[in-house]
Amino acid sequence: MDEKPYRVYVCGNLHCQANGKDHILRALEDAIWQFGLDAKVEVRVSGCQNQCDFAPNLKIWPGPHQYSQLTPEKVRRIAAEHLRDDQPVAELLQRLQD
Numbered sequence: 001m002d003e004k005p006y007r008v009y010v011c012g013n014l015h016c017q018a019n020g021k022d023h024i025l026r027a028l029e030d031a032i033w034q035f036g037l038d039a040k041v042e043v044r045v046s047g048c049q050n051q052c053d054f055a056p057n058l059k060i061w062p063g064p065h066q067y068s069q070l071t072p073e074k075v076r077r078i079a080a081e082h083l084r085d086d087q088p089v090a091e092l093l094q095r096l097q098d
């Protein structure tokens with residue numbers, strides 16, 4: 001089976017779990033369904049992304065593009081702009097250390 005264009009890794013480790021990972025995952029899945037992105041986006045739960053101070057986190061590949069301190073509203077925007085319209089949300093992106 002062909003790989004989908006986007007893979008979203010929602011951190012499922014302790015800090016992110018304690019800071020709303022389940023709400024983030026639900027918001028992401030709802031947006032994917034609403035925007036009809038099922039054939040375009042694969043969602044996985046990952047281990048720690050080393051951004052625990054900024055939980056909850058998700059990473060999007062190709063990239064990586066790191067989004068942190070997420071809320072369901074931010075996730076909905078990321079789904080619409082990054083995953084549907086192919087425009088990463090610059091103001092929400094976390095700078096990754098090289």
Ligand code: FES
Nearest residue numbers: 011013016049051
């Ligand atoms: S627990 Fe999510 S980034 Fe570490």
